[in-house]
Amino acid sequence: MSRPDRREASQLRALNCSLGQLNRADGSAQFSAGNTSVVSGIYGPVEAKVYEEKLDRAVVEVKFRPDIGAPTTKDKWMESAIRNTFEREILTHLHPRTLVQIVIQLREGDGSVDSAAINATSLALVDAGIPLKCMITAATCAVLSDDTTVVDPTQEEIDAARSTHTFAFASGSSTGPLYVDSRGDFTMDEYNHCYDLCALATERVLAFMRTAIEGKVTKEAKISAA
Amino acid sequence: MASVKIVLPGDIIDTRREEDTTQQESNVEDEATVIRLGPGLVQSSEAVSAVTAGVLHSNSETNRWWVAGNKRRYVAAVGEPVVGVVVARHGEGYRVDIGSAHDALLSHLAFEGATKRNKPNLAVGTVVYGRVVVANSVMDPEIECYNSNTGKSEGYGELSEGFMFKCSLGLARRLIDTKAPVLAALGNGVPFEVAVGVNGRVWVNAGSVATTILVANAIRNSEYLDAKQCRQMVKELLEKQ
Numbered sequence: 287m288s289r290p291d292r293r294e295a296s297q298l299r300a301l302n303c304s305l306g307q308l309n310r311a312d313g314s315a316q317f318s319a320g321n322t323s324v325v326s327g328i329y330g331p332v333e334a335k336v337y338e339e340k341l342d343r344a345v346v347e348v349k350f351r352p353d354i355g356a357p358t359t360k361d362k363w364m365e366s367a368i369r370n371t372f373e374r375e376i377l378t379h380l381h382p383r384t385l386v387q388i389v390i391q392l393r394e395g396d397g398s399v400d401s402a403a404i405n406a407t408s409l410a411l412v413d414a415g416i417p418l419k420c421m422i423t424a425a426t427c428a429v430l431s432d433d434t435t436v437v438d439p440t441q442e443e444i445d446a447a448r449s450t451h452t453f454a455f456a457s458g459s460s461t462g463p464l465y466v467d468s469r470g471d472f473t474m475d476e477y478n479h480c481y482d483l484c485a486l487a488t489e490r491v492l493a494f495m496r497t498a499i500e501g502k503v504t505k506e507a508k509i510s511a512a
Numbered sequence: 513m514a515s516v517k518i519v520l521p522g523d524i525i526d527t528r529r530e531e532d533t534t535q536q537e538s539n540v541e542d543e544a545t546v547i548r549l550g551p552g553l554v555q556s557s558e559a560v561s562a563v564t565a566g567v568l569h570s571n572s573e574t575n576r577w578w579v580a581g582n583k584r585r586y587v588a589a590v591g592e593p594v595v596g597v598v599v600a601r602h603g604e605g606y607r608v609d610i611g612s613a614h615d616a617l618l619s620h621l622a623f624e625g626a627t628k629r630n631k632p633n634l635a636v637g638t639v640v641y642g643r644v645v646v647a648n649s650v651m652d653p654e655i656e657c658y659n660s661n662t663g664k665s666e667g668y669g670e671l672s673e674g675f676m677f678k679c680s681l682g683l684a685r686r687l688i689d690t691k692a693p694v695l696a697a698l699g700n701g702v703p704f705e706v707a708v709g710v711n712g713r714v715w716v717n718a719g720s721v722a723t724t725i726l727v728a729n730a731i732r733n734s735e736y737l738d739a740k741q742c743r744q745m746v747k748e749l750l751e752k753q
Binding site for chain 1: 561613736
């Protein structure tokens, strides 16, 4: 069975990113996979409000804005999920009583939005110089009605799928995923198969991110050395 | 010289050197080298890992390792010169915005020749050039506008007139540390004074508003330009004036 855009089952869409485009943010990144495009902006470490500051670590706040309309419960849930994922990997103990604010704007959604949001935020945190334990990369899989599993599904594929699964992993870590979101009807075998496919896909995303970041750092380093 | 090594957060750093393996015969087997970790590196159990992205640097004499990367948000560190803006006055001193998460404290007495009877009177909005004296993650930073050892201002203090703008931390460091080509090129063309804060703020004062803006724009433009391009850019700006 061929996919609408003729990709292989485990093939990601064309990945694209750019770092540091928001000049008022401390760090920013735009990440897109095919038509799905997300911008993430980071502000921090900045002063936290007294009622929300923590004495021994930084507070992480996430705002997720959909492409169209006002934020709904779904977006609030996404904010909370992304916050839980990144809060553990940001070295918050280095900046007590401060706030790290992550603002994610969905520019265009065409499936696999949550993994694009996580990838964009990972890149943006690196651009902002916020200390991280590791890089976090995410990928989405969908199990279609004919039992085939496809990686990085478009919205059309997700609408026709029996289940979708998003996994986020920490780079270089052999422990389990940092983020798991599974929806629909699926068997454990299907879940495990999606896990493996996403683990491979996130390795490719990490390699892509590494190239992008090396490009940015090289450009800056050349100027510093000159 | 070894090729530039760029690291990402989570990368494990191999801090052994080529020389170490050849010297193993003369060294005692159990002797451990003390490695000092600078910005961007932390120790996780036995390994050293990077926590920010940048170029990995090491100094073989002092055995220091660090990651150099560019950022926009300043985190205060002791001894660094900063440009700040007074945002509040208190009984004991001023609160100065230096771009860090918390505003810095500047004591009334931290100026050249200041005594309890003779305190400087800075209005809110004054731009000051100071040096960080207290900076850690748990306290608000503190700055002083003189050298407390000698009692002289040494360039620190109130910066009157002129114009302050923000730039990236990397550009600010280049302006201070090296003989920045953009400042040299501008200096050949127009007279101006400049105070650069490591916190990514630069204060410029030239004869007129137009010249001040020209100098500020030239410095801002020079972020990604090399020496030759800087000189060309400054030349074009001065010609257009």
